[in-house]
Amino acid sequence: MNQSPSAPRQTKLLAADAVGIAEAAELLRAGGLVALPTETVYGLAADATSGTAVAGIYAAKERPSFNPLISHLPDLASARRQGLFDANALALAQNFWPGPLTLVVPASPGCTVSELARAGLATVALRVPAHPVAHAVLAAAGRPIAAPSANRSGRISATSAEDALADLGGRIDAVLDAGPTEVGVESTVVSCLDGAPRLLRPGGVPREAIEHVIGRPLVIAGDAGHAPISPGMLASHYAPAARVRLDAEAPQPGEAWLGFGPDGNDDHPQALNLSPSGDLREAASHLFGYLRRLDTLGPSAIAVARIPEQGLGEAINDRLRRAAAPR
Ligand code: AMP
Numbered sequence: 001m002n003q004s005p006s007a008p009r010q011t012k013l014l015a016a017d018a019v020g021i022a023e024a025a026e027l028l029r030a031g032g033l034v035a036l037p038t039e040t041v042y043g044l045a046a047d048a049t050s051g052t053a054v055a056g057i058y059a060a061k062e063r064p065s066f067n068p069l070i071s072h073l074p075d076l077a078s079a080r081r082q083g084l085f086d087a088n089a090l091a092l093a094q095n096f097w098p099g100p101l102t103l104v105v106p107a108s109p110g111c112t113v114s115e116l117a118r119a120g121l122a123t124v125a126l127r128v129p130a131h132p133v134a135h136a137v138l139a140a141a142g143r144p145i146a147a148p149s150a151n152r153s154g155r156i157s158a159t160s161a162e163d164a165l166a167d168l169g170g171r172i173d174a175v176l177d178a179g180p181t182e183v184g185v186e187s188t189v190v191s192c193l194d195g196a197p198r199l200l201r202p203g204g205v206p207r208e209a210i211e212h213v214i215g216r217p218l219v220i221a222g223d224a225g226h227a228p229i230s231p232g233m234l235a236s237h238y239a240p241a242a243r244v245r246l247d248a249e250a251p252q253p254g255e256a257w258l259g260f261g262p263d264g265n266d267d268h269p270q271a272l273n274l275s276p277s278g279d280l281r282e283a284a285s286h287l288f289g290y291l292r293r294l295d296t297l298g299p300s301a302i303a304v305a306r307i308p309e310q311g312l313g314e315a316i317n318d319r320l321r322r323a324a325a326p327r
């Protein structure tokens, strides 16, 4: 059992040649964490289909909250297996991919991106990066790769292998070094969900270029005067229908139970345990899926065991408090 958010490990510096690229892809396929170059910034990459691998990103970055992450694919064809593209999304992908544009679209029925990478949402954020090394790793990994910027939370995005190593060395498996990145700002994020494309975050592709392709002005998400909006302001955050009761000792009649650690409530008829052994990384990987499963049982409330406020527990508790907030 490994609860430490930053269990020390040897971080390899890999050259961006055939050998280094193959090793990076192999580490990702095995659930490891690799900082890799894209044309925007260095990304902290993990297998997006694995909840525990994605939890590792949050642990290494010490991110205090779970936001949906961008899944990276080698081409449009593989992106279309993960998400449903309407006419606008397709036009934008055809014009700007590979490149610094992220599209938020409805997840497809066959979407393999984990609930943790989607922060429990029914949508998925997809991008095909232009960097040849990123492309090679993605093609070899053969699965969507989640990759927020390769820096610890609150620090500036890493634009070189040295930056990534200085910030995350000892916490991740490898850094793939292809020199400094070209764009240096993050990708533009546009949602195509209801026929009205929205700008969620300005970035590497200018708004005017996007509006030229879709032939209409982009809706600016949030308060038009205040760009960029923070992910926490998105109205689309997942919340269960049931009331959520935190720091509970045991379920009351009619309540479902979301446990953590050995709590003796496993025989309750509507109980799931985020991690019987008390492993926060395992708990993070189960959080959204288990909330959803308990919610579909239609309980009077979901009672949740106390989760320690340390390491990944901070992000888990942040999400649980949002779910428990009066609506
Ligand atoms: P990062 O991966 O740190 O560069 O940030 C990802 C950005 O994409 C954040 O601004 C997220 O809020 C946004 N994003 C990712 N997935 C979604 C989604 N499903 N819905 C809305 N925004 C998303």
Ligand code: MG
Binding pocket: 148, 149, 157
């Ligand atoms: Mg960042």
